[in-house]
Amino acid sequence: MALIIQKFGGTSVADVDRIKQAALRTKAEVDAGHQVVVVVSAMAGVTNELVGYTDQLGTHSDAREYDVVVSSGEQSNAGLMALALQNLGIQARSWLGWQIPIRTDDRHGKARISGIDTKNLVNRLEADEIAVVPGFQGMDPYNRVTTLGRGGSDLTAVALAGALRADCCDIYTDVDGVYTTDPRIVPNARRMKKIAFEEMLEMASMGSKVLQLRSVEFAGKYSVPLRVLSSFKEGPGTLISMDEDNVMEAPTIAGIAFNRDEARVVVRGVPDTPGVAYKVIGPVSDANIEVDVIVQNVAADGTTDLTFTVHRNDISKAKTITETVASDLNARDVAIDENICKVSLVGVGMRSHAGIASQMFKTLADVGINIELITTSEIKISVVIEEKFMELAVRSLHSAFGLDAEAT
């Protein structure tokens, strides 16, 4: 007998029929003799609708009340899922965030989980009752409802898995696993049977929307075995594994991530003195703009070029700040480019294999793509290129690194 957490995303519980389908997946685990905790999202679209209502009431909303509003979609789905399970002859009850409770801090709208009292939950699980928990919600130290930020239902599932020492945390979604890259770009992208945690972290942070980044981090920290599966299609999904030995036998490159949400800022001709990077990046960070890639070239004529990327939504704010700084620093000028994208090779195998970077650069050169920026980490190599070459780059790399699925 195992304890399994099943989390169903918004498309998997988008209406009553889909909730019934999801309940059948729970029944299968119950019939196999397992204890199950089900975590549900709101029906697809409902949270956006509720957020829309709060938006109509102004941007300076009290986040405590925002949380009361937006947490209601998961609440009703938890009740509906419990009813659907009961209809299948399964003992089930809903546990709202405050009933368990799932304790959080009071950063409303993006609260962090501080602890989960599992005693009551465990007692009922041991009495063969399935627990249904609305995702995304918790309770702060003042007994007010909190929410965990968008995608927070994944986090609820992973946190419960950690607190209950679950054997597995299955994330049911509208795709049947994690792919070597986005199948919309590369039609013969392959579903991975397994991916290492660190790889998944890189994939998640670079645009693979399958799992929320924080939940992958959390799962890694608490050693929760995660699985991504489809609600709509049978299959084993993708296991996100902590067992490195096992993963090391996987191919060198696990997958290719990309995103086109970034824009590039280049501060040209900055006098190359100590602290220059801090003087440029500091004010940008202070304005709560997240900076992704940062590259500083070696100085040539006593000046250097400092390049960084930010989310496109932040580019005009970043430009204004940077121009002021550039002027203070006597830099030559500031250049902005919004037509860029970032493509990354991800794989823990990279650590023990030389030549990945050069093979990547050669592949791109062969198809005539110019690389504008390069950054590397132990398990990934990212390049920034012109946006129009994105599909070509992803497809060429996918094929060059042997990721294409065999024709079936």
Next chain:
Amino acid sequence: MALIIQKFGGTSVADVDRIKQAALRTKAEVDAGHQVVVVVSAMAGVTNELVGYTDQLGTHSDAREYDVVVSSGEQSNAGLMALALQNLGIQARSWLGWQIPIRTDDRHGKARISGIDTKNLVNRLEADEIAVVPGFQGMDPYNRVTTLGRGGSDLTAVALAGALRADCCDIYTDVDGVYTTDPRIVPNARRMKKIAFEEMLEMASMGSKVLQLRSVEFAGKYSVPLRVLSSFKEGPGTLISMDEDNVMEAPTIAGIAFNRDEARVVVRGVPDTPGVAYKVIGPVSDANIEVDVIVQNVAADGTTDLTFTVHRNDISKAKTITETVASDLNARDVAIDENICKVSLVGVGMRSHAGIASQMFKTLADVGINIELITTSEIKISVVIEEKFMELAVRSLHSAFGLDAEAT
């Protein structure tokens, strides 16, 4: 300074714009120096939608989970109302049923309030903070969410008014008060400035949908002064008054209620022996069918006719049961009539005025309407007539008893 409970019904908070409008009514009371507790319904239609979801999951639903689902509409509106008040510069926060808490028994779906802890609420009110409470919801002894039955938000408002010893409980709805009868039937029906509690009870129990019956009972029991007002139109509304002296000066007849939801069952030729009424009505009640009017005529030839009315939805069930009983009792037969309606004169003034009944019967006779059944209480006279005469009866009585508004 007074403490005022304001309750806004589903049409008054049907979207964000209307919530903003409702918030202005709260602001007016705050600006006048009053403490206010706001009770909100779900957006019009939302509760029906949620109930619809549970219906899709079968009729034998666990009422505890039903409550988790259907209480969510009031929850999100409480948050939205708090935000709307804050936008007007008013300190406000939402208090969910479990946060106050509003304690109830565990009859889920139709729970009864057992107590309200007012300490925290009072502290915050005294710190000039407006409380926004979702109607319809409470918490059972096992910390599960309960709901109070349809129309339960009125009850939440009245119960809070009682527990907090509020000076007034204002029920904002889509009509501007209680009328002498339904203005759709009698265009010159008059809004009453005042109505006695007992009259309102009779009006509510006989089809006037303005206030939920249980909340009127509750308001009477705890001496809560109730007022019915429109959210959409300025005006003093109708005061539901406990001050009998005051009301006694009102006209003899307060209003005319009617309903066409009933059907009539006549068991003819029942041997007139003791206990016959019990033997007929007992099995009907045992089947959870609510019986309204019961009339037994004096026996003539050793047999009697026993007549009763039930809701039309229950008529086929009532017929089956009654036919079995009639056969056991050797009654002649059972006759069903679904084309009936009930029209009632209501007024506490009736107690001290003779001749109301005969004036009623004469008025109906003058327009050729045959009365099939008559029942009376201290403050009302009801007649059952053919359904097709309903409008005619109501209009004739409205005019004959001087209720018509003067032309304006």
